[in-house]
Amino acid sequence: MVEELRIKNGVVYDPINGVNGERREICIRDGKIVEDVMNPKVIDAEGKVVMPGGVDVHAHIAGGKVNSGRIFRPEDERRGREPKTKVCRSQSGYSVPNTFTTGYRYAKMGYTFVMEPAMPPLLARHTHEEFIDIPILDKAALPLIDNNWMTFDYVKSGDSEKLAAYIAWMIKATKGYGVKLVNPGGTDAWGWAKNQGLNDESEDWGITPAEIIRALAEANEKFEMPHAIHLHQNNLGHPGNFEMTLETYDVTEGVKASKDRSVTHLTHQQFFSYGGTSWKDFESQAKAIAEYVNKNEHVSIDTGTVILGDTTTMTADGPMEYSLYQITGRKWTNCDVELETGAGITPFLYSGKVGVHSIQWTIGLELMLLVKDPWKVALTTDHPNAGPFIGYPIVISTLMSKKRRDEVLSEIHSAVYDKSELPSIDREYDLNEIAIITRAGTAKILGLQEHGKGHLGVGADGDVAIYDISPEERDAGKIQRAFMNTKYTIKGGQIVVKDGEVVAAPEGRTFLVEPIFEDEEIYKEMLSDLETKFRDYYSVTMRNYPVQDAYTPHPYVIKAPMAK
Amino acid sequence: MTVVTDVVCPLCGSVCDDIEVEVEENKITKVIKGACAVGKSKLQGHERIKSPMIRVNGVLKECSYDEAIKKAAELLAKARRPLLYGWSSTVCEADKVGIALAEEIGGVVDNTASVCHGPSVLAIQDVGIPCCTLGQIKNRADLVIYWGSNPANAHMNHMKRYSYISKGYFLPGGKKDKKLAVVDVRETSTSKMAELFAQIEPGKDFLLFSAVRAVLMGYEDIVPDEVGGIPKEKIVTLANMIKESRFFITFFGMGVTQSRCRQNNIVNAIQTTRAGHLHTKGAIMPMRGHYNVNGFNQVCTWETGYPFAVDFSRGFAWYNPGETASTDLLGRGECDVALIIASDPASHFPADAVKHLARIPVIIIDPYHNPTTEFADIVIPSAICGIEAEGSVYRMDNVPIRVRKVVNTDYMSDEEIVERILEEVRAIKEKEGE
Numbered sequence: 001m002v003e004e005l006r007i008k009n010g011v012v013y014d015p016i017n018g019v020n021g022e023r024r025e026i027c028i029r030d031g032k033i034v035e036d037v038m039n040p041k042v043i044d045a046e047g048k049v050v051m052p053g054g055v056d057v058h059a060h061i062a063g064g065k066v067n068s069g070r071i072f073r074p075e076d077e078r079r080g081r082e083p084k085t086k087v088c089r090s091q092s093g094y095s096v097p098n099t100f101t102t103g104y105r106y107a108k109m110g111y112t113f114v115m116e117p118a119m120p121p122l123l124a125r126h127t128h129e130e131f132i133d134i135p136i137l138d139k140a141a142l143p144l145i146d147n148n149w150m151t152f153d154y155v156k157s158g159d160s161e162k163l164a165a166y167i168a169w170m171i172k173a174t175k176g177y178g179v180k181l182v183n184p185g186g187t188d189a190w191g192w193a194k195n196q197g198l199n200d201e202s203e204d205w206g207i208t209p210a211e212i213i214r215a216l217a218e219a220n221e222k223f224e225m226p227h228a229i230h231l232h233q234n235n236l237g238h239p240g241n242f243e244m245t246l247e248t249y250d251v252t253e254g255v256k257a258s259k260d261r262s263v264t265h266l267t268h269q270q271f272f273s274y275g276g277t278s279w280k281d282f283e284s285q286a287k288a289i290a291e292y293v294n295k296n297e298h299v300s301i302d303t304g305t306v307i308l309g310d311t312t313t314m315t316a317d318g319p320m321e322y323s324l325y326q327i328t329g330r331k332w333t334n335c336d337v338e339l340e341t342g343a344g345i346t347p348f349l350y351s352g353k354v355g356v357h358s359i360q361w362t363i364g365l366e367l368m369l370l371v372k373d374p375w376k377v378a379l380t381t382d383h384p385n386a387g388p389f390i391g392y393p394i395v396i397s398t399l400m401s402k403k404r405r406d407e408v409l410s411e412i413h414s415a416v417y418d419k420s421e422l423p424s425i426d427r428e429y430d431l432n433e434i435a436i437i438t439r440a441g442t443a444k445i446l447g448l449q450e451h452g453k454g455h456l457g458v459g460a461d462g463d464v465a466i467y468d469i470s471p472e473e474r475d476a477g478k479i480q481r482a483f484m485n486t487k488y489t490i491k492g493g494q495i496v497v498k499d500g501e502v503v504a505a506p507e508g509r510t511f512l513v514e515p516i517f518e519d520e521e522i523y524k525e526m527l528s529d530l531e532t533k534f535r536d537y538y539s540v541t542m543r544n545y546p547v548q549d550a551y552t553p554h555p556y557v558i559k560a561p562m563a564k
Numbered sequence: 565m566t567v568v569t570d571v572v573c574p575l576c577g578s579v580c581d582d583i584e585v586e587v588e589e590n591k592i593t594k595v596i597k598g599a600c601a602v603g604k605s606k607l608q609g610h611e612r613i614k615s616p617m618i619r620v621n622g623v624l625k626e627c628s629y630d631e632a633i634k635k636a637a638e639l640l641a642k643a644r645r646p647l648l649y650g651w652s653s654t655v656c657e658a659d660k661v662g663i664a665l666a667e668e669i670g671g672v673v674d675n676t677a678s679v680c681h682g683p684s685v686l687a688i689q690d691v692g693i694p695c696c697t698l699g700q701i702k703n704r705a706d707l708v709i710y711w712g713s714n715p716a717n718a719h720m721n722h723m724k725r726y727s728y729i730s731k732g733y734f735l736p737g738g739k740k741d742k743k744l745a746v747v748d749v750r751e752t753s754t755s756k757m758a759e760l761f762a763q764i765e766p767g768k769d770f771l772l773f774s775a776v777r778a779v780l781m782g783y784e785d786i787v788p789d790e791v792g793g794i795p796k797e798k799i800v801t802l803a804n805m806i807k808e809s810r811f812f813i814t815f816f817g818m819g820v821t822q823s824r825c826r827q828n829n830i831v832n833a834i835q836t837t838r839a840g841h842l843h844t845k846g847a848i849m850p851m852r853g854h855y856n857v858n859g860f861n862q863v864c865t866w867e868t869g870y871p872f873a874v875d876f877s878r879g880f881a882w883y884n885p886g887e888t889a890s891t892d893l894l895g896r897g898e899c900d901v902a903l904i905i906a907s908d909p910a911s912h913f914p915a916d917a918v919k920h921l922a923r924i925p926v927i928i929i930d931p932y933h934n935p936t937t938e939f940a941d942i943v944i945p946s947a948i949c950g951i952e953a954e955g956s957v958y959r960m961d962n963v964p965i966r967v968r969k970v971v972n973t974d975y976m977s978d979e980e981i982v983e984r985i986l987e988e989v990r991a992i993k994e995k996e997g998e
Contacts, residue, residue, distance in 0.1 A: 062866075064962055070865045072688050074883055077869030083879025084667055090880045092869030098881075099866045122697060125964040129656065129956060130866050149733075191704055192810060193845035204734075322841075331692035332838075335962065336847070338699025346692070537733050539699035539726060540965060543570040544581045548966055550954075 004029050004037040005493055007464060010045030011471045013431050014052060015440040016455035020432045021471050026050060028462035031493040035458055043495075045466050048487055051435050053112030053463030055454050057442040058230075058267050058302050059383035060314055061102050062116050062130035062141070064123040065343040068333050069096040069312045069384070073347060076312060088502050095311040095384040103135035104502045105390055110465025110486045113453050113511075115446060116141040117180060117230060117267065118316050120337045121148070122540070124174035128551035131510055136496050138453075138556070140446075140511035142230050143174040144316055144341040146181035146212055147188040150526075150533060152205040155215045161519065163215055164222040165526040168515035173546040175512045175555075177446075178227040179220050182316035184212040186234050187342045190318040198234050198244050198251075209234050210251050217252040217263055223515040223560040224258050226447025228265045228300065236271045236320050242285035245272040249292055249299050258563035262297070265445055268304025268382035270364040282356050283419035286363045290370030293377070300445050301371070302378035305364025305395050306357070307387025308412070310349045315385065318342035339537055350387065352412035355419075360386075361412065362420035368399055369425045374436040378445060393483035396438070397476040399429040404476035431471060451511070451558060462493035509554040516561045567596065572967040573603040574653070574950025577852030577960035578719045578726070583607070590971045592951065600720035606948075612931055612975075613945035624943060629976055629984075632944050636903070636927040637988030639942070643901035645877070646671035649678075649890045650907030650929075652854035654946075655955025655967060658978035659856075659863045662905065663874075665986045668993075672875045672899075674890040675860040676853075676907050682885060683821040684850045685861065685871050687830030694837055696813075696847045697961045698725070703732035704845075707809035709745045709802075711833065712769065712819025713851045716753035722851075727813070728757070734810075743809070745802055747772065748819060760802055767824035768792025772799070773832035779803035780839035807843040817851040852960035854907075855950070855967075859958035894920045903985075904928045905978060906946075910935035929981050946978045953977040 005028040012024040027037040060066050070077060070093065079094035080101070089100040097105065106114060119127045119141040131139045145151055145167055154163035167179055186196040186209065196202060198209050213231065220229045233248040235241045245266075252264045266272070275285035293301055315321060318334055321344020325332035328348065336342040350357045364386060371377040379396070383389040398404050402425075409416055409423055417423055429437075443454020452461035466489075469482035485500030496504045517523050534542040549555075571583040583598030585607060595604045616632035617624040640646055648666045651659050652675050659675075666673035677685060687693075701708070708728045715722040723729045728744045735741040746758040747769075755761040764772055768791070775791040778784065780803050789796050806812050814837060820829045833848060840846040852858050861871040868874045870883035873890070886892060890909070893899045894917035902921055910918050911934065921939075928940040931948045947953040950967035952975060958964050976984075 067862055067866050068962075070869055071685070071861070071871050072692050074689055074870060077881075077883070081869075081880040084876075089664075090667055090868065090876065092881050098869045122699075122963055125956060125966065126862070126958075126962070129863075129964065133660070133867060191700065191845065193841065325692075331690065332694065333688070333692040334694040334696070334847070336696035336700045338697045338703060342696075536731075537699065537703055539697065539702060540963065541570045541582050544572065544965055550966070 004040035005043065005462070005490065006037055006040040007043045007045050007050060007466065010048050010050035010466060012050045012456065013435040014456040015432055015436045016449055017457045026456055026464060028490065028493040031462045033456055033458055033460045033462055043466070043488060047470055049431060049467040049469050049471055051110065051465050052439045052454055052456050052460070053465055053489070053491065054110050055439045055442040055446065055448060056111055056114040056380065056389065057378045057445055058117045058380045059114050059389050060116065060118060061114055061383070062099065062134060063119055063127035064335065065314045065345055066096060068335065069314050069345045070098070072331055072333055073312055087505055095388040099130050099133035100135060103137050103505065107136045107489050107491065107497050107502060108485050108500060109392060109483060110467065110489050111137065112463040112491050113138045113448065115177070118182060119143045119174060119176060120316065120341045120343065121170055121174045122337050122340055124176070124547050125551055128175060128510065128547055132551070132553065135505040135507060136491055137508045138511060139508055140177035142178050142180035143170055143176035144180045144182055145170050146184040146216060147341050149339045150530060151212065151216070152207060153529065155207050155211050156205060160215060160218055161522045162526045164219040165517045165523045167219050168223070168517040169526065169530070171513055171515055175510065175547045175552055177511060177513050178225055179216055179229045181213060181216060181229060182232040182341065183234050183236065183320065185209040187316055187318050190342050191336055195319040196234060198247055213248065213251045217255045221255055221258045221263065222563055224563050225515065225560050226259070226513060226558055227445070228262045230265045230267060232267050232315065232317065233272060236317055237324065239274050239276040239278055239282045241272055241274050242288055245269070245289060246292055249296065253298055255298065259447060261445065261447060262300040264299050266299055266301045268380060268386065269301045269367060270304040270306065270360065270386060273363050273367065279356055282359060284359055284363045284366060284421065286366035287370055287421055290367055293371050300376050301367065302380040303364045303367045304380055304382035304386045306350050306361040307381055307391030307394060308350050308352050308361060309387065310347065311384045311387050312345065313348045313385045314343065314345040316341045316343050318344045320344065321346050324348065338539060339533065355413040355415035358413035358416050359419050362416050362422035365398060365405065366420065366422050366425065368437065369427045374433045375441045375444060377437060378442045379437040393480045396434055396483050397480040400434065400479055401474065401476040402426055402428055451556070462490060464490040507554060509556045510552040511556045511558065512552065513558045513560050516559060518562050568970050571970055572950055572965055573599055573607065574855050574948065574967055575603045575606045576719050576855055577858065578722050579855050579957060579959040579965050580721050580725060581965055585970065587971060592970060602720060607951065611933065613933055613937070613943060616945060617943040619941040629944070632942050633981065633984045634988055636942050636944065637985050637992060639901050639925050639927065640669050640903060640985065641989045641992040643669060643671070645898050645900050647890055647893055647899045647902045648673045649902060649909060650675065650905040651860040652676040652857035653906040654978040655856060655949045655953065655957060656859045656863045657955040658982055659860045660867065661979055661982040661986055663864060663867050665982060665989065666874070667876045668986060668989055670877045670879070672888055672890065672893055673864065674873045676857055677861055677872045678889045678891060679912050680818055680853055680857065681821055681850045682872060682889065683827035684830045686827040686885065687834060690831050691834050693834055694841065694847050695849055695961065697963055698959070701813050702726050702730045704734050704811040705813045706735060706741060707743045707745065707805055707812035709747070709812065709814040710754055711747040711814055711816045713815055713817025714748065714752040714754045715851065719851060743805060745805060760798065760805065762794045762798055762802065765793040769820050769823060769829045770825040770832055773829065773836045775799045776803050777832065777836040777839045780806060780836065780842065806840040806846070809844055811845045812840060813846070814848045815851050816848065849961060856957040858960060858962065859956060862958050862962070891917045900924055902926045904936055906930060908934040908936050910938070929978055944981055945975055946981055947973045947975040949978065955979065
């Protein structure tokens with residue numbers, strides 16, 4: 001491993017430190033950015049673009065449902081196969097690649113951190129086992145804590161202290177990073193093949209999704225959590241759902257953030273920005289969503305932008321996957337997880353020949369172009385739901401080029417001209433804004449900028465992406481190619497990709513948050529409630545439930561004390 | 565004497581994890597509670613292979629671990645078409661190293677699913693599977709169907725912990741609140757407890773699934789008076805039990821996967837579950853046999869993209885059961901060295917496959933003697949996972965559980981043995997300048 005590295009002559013985009021396309025030198029020693037180095041290996045980045053390593057805020061890369069997606073799609077695995085090399089294990093897969101491939105492909109795009117956003121707590125060990133087999137990247141995972149019967153009990157009783165104690169226990173037990181919600185209330189109702197809207201009262205528990213969301217946001221803010229609650233709200237993917245989306249945004253208004261960030265991160269909002277009353281009069285309402293985000297500080301979003309083509313959809317939103325399967329008639333896997341959550345998986349083809357899919361494609365782009373402040377919006381494809389992560393370079397080039405957008409619009413279903421604002425939007429992203437929506441902003445949304453991610457200031461991780469492209473380049477094809485395969489990717493000071501080839505594949509770290517709940521009495525009472533759940537209803541014992549240290553061989557622990 | 569709680573049973577796919585044992589002088593002397601009769605027998609131990617052995621002039625001679633591992637590595641490194649088979653009664657950590665070894669030598673890696681629930685995997689690849697964790701069944705399933713499986717004898721704690729006999733949140737009365745239906749070719753201990761028992765003629769499962777499915781989809785009129793020996797009236801009753809349930813679960817066993825129609829039975833079983841889903845909530849689950857047969861399928865999938873029968877001879881993972889499963893390879897007489905771990909193909913493979921296996925050099929890693937060790941050329945004894953070694957296993961419902969190390973041992977673990985073989989193979993290849 002190179003101990004010292006100097007990257008000279010590059011044009012640096014480091015938005016967190018206010019560096020916007022300046023010629024700067026980047027020095028790295030022992031894996032960290034430093035002021036200067038003595039005997040470095042030198043990389044000449046003359047005329048090339050230098051950015052911090054990419055940070056993905058939301059991509060389903062590991063765990064039970066990802067693997068169920070792989071198992072039932074051998075046809076997907078046959079796409080993109082590569083033989084073993086001296087450095088790389090053998091590779092398979094396109095929308096659901098094997099673990100090794102996931103690490104290599106992200107690294108080739110210049111990414112060094114990925115958040116797995118939906119870890120069923122009972123299956124958390126599985127997520128971590130796959131993490132061990134995803135090389136290069138640093139990773140973290142968000143446990144699902146919104147359809148849990150413990151959460152329901154405390155929301156019902158209004159016991160916010162015990163709820164905070166419970167989320168602290170759960171995040172530690174699963175070696176997780178924060179609080180994830182997926183169709184709160186609705187996924188549990190799916191246990192009876194039912195679903196729930198934001199203000200529907202649950203027959204079994206007598207509470208509404210809105211109450212769950214508010215309670216978890218408040219519980220999250222009792223700690224100095226690096227990340228907001230991460231919410232996939234109710235009613236995903238249905239025409240006309242934008243109204244419920246806006247109502248959902250209002251639910252956490254007024255909750256005070258314990259850190260400098262949003263209170264609620266709303267994920268893959270493309271799927272929630274739909275107008276119309278049916279698929280027939282389906283239209284984009286991205287404008288209404290973007291306007292709300294522009295006016296309010298308590299929300300941040302990522303987009304879930306569509307990549308046209310075949311993919312594998314997967315989510316803890318069990319009822320949504322079932323309705324999608326009913327539309328397509330393709331294969332469908334479901335997995336309800338006792339007392340906690342669920343999952344559904346079905347393949348899907350986004351076709352430019354189909355009006356609805358074409359409009360969906362515009363919505364993910366509209367959101368990014370209509371939200372004025374790039375720090376509030378992150379680029380995702382909700383991998384693999386709206387498309388695989390290797391489509392990011394396509395999205396980047398499309399955001400940077402009005403010309404490319406117009407070309408695609410002219411090729412896909414003409415409904416886009418009536419049902420979407422996209423054709424009339426002239427805005428083009430610059431490289432600084434691209435750096436924000438792919439690393440700086442996402443690192444801030446996840447609270448990682450304090451932990452060395454998303455920037456190139458002294459003390460930051462030596463994670464750097466060098467793209468073989470001139471800062472002035474406007475050609476969409478060249479932009480796409482450059483962002484697909486870096487000239488260099490450096491992870492923790494080590495060159496892992498050179499000229500688009502993986503040259504080293506070190507093991508990555510797992511980032512964990514440890515919320516510290518102070519009141520021992522309340523914590524004990526919560527544990528006693530939890531013991532009852534394990535004794536009577538879970539199918540494993542409480543002692544066998546927490547993820548053992550063996551599953552995080554390279555942990556990076558972030559303590560989250562109670563908020564002052 | 566010490567009492568160890570929350571011990572995880574390394575026997576069947578139910579993976580009971582609430583076992584209490586007494587340990588005295590580094591031995592499990594008593595199982596206090598939690599395990600079934602078969603589990604108890606495994607936990608308390610029986611006759612082990614004492615030492616590594618290499619066959620010399622037709623006779624197995626004791627040797628050191630180093631010698632056995634070195635010899636095994638030599639055989640594998642020069643093999644042209646090696647097979648690495650078994651992997652189901654060991655932990656995922658060992659499976660991972662096994663997959664790396666297969667990749668290193670361009671071999672075929674396959675597990676026992678090939679001859680048990682492989683057809684279930686093929687069916688899932690065709691249509692997917694609506695499933696759930698076992699606790700969901702305990703708490704919600706008011707109709708439990710066992711089809712071609714007999715848990716009272718094969719998964720002895722299954723009904724008590726997870727299904728018909730267990731009490732759950734929405735079913736506090738336990739079996740008073742639940743119904744049990746059984747479909748099997750013979751009366752079994754399980755069928756005797758059932759409210760509805762359909763004794764089906766062997767090989768007619770596909771027809772019966774079709775009939776139930778037809779009724780569920782509203783085509784009762786096309787069902788003949790009798791299907792597979794089951795009168796129409798009973799078929800309609802079963803379909804109505806499904807319709808009237810709040811949550812039904814079908815557990816299916818090898819009576820369906822390894823009988824006539826094989827994976828097509830399972831496709832039909834899954835489609836029948838989907839048809840039931842038009843009326844209510846339903847799920848379906850294979851009754852996995854070995855405690856970690858599922859774990860190998862999970863690891864193999866995330867590491868290679870495919871769940872079993874993976875051929876690395878092209879450098880990348882190639883999957884085509886019918887061509888790349890171990891019985892295919894052996895049946896064609898293609899394989900020239902076999903590494904067998906944590907399984908006993910001599911007892912379970914078709915005769916032509918076993919015959920070929922007996923002709924070629926065989927390395928076996930296992931704690932116990934079995935018919936395969938009888939003709940193996942290198943025998944490497946290992947620690948018993950869940951008793952002497954820890955690691956991940958995946959229950960039949962995909963729930964990962966870490967089995968515990970309860971006592972110490974001088975035996976090497978499966979993981980260490982395979983890791984050592986892999987290191988030796990790499991050293992040999994490096995020497996040869998590859």
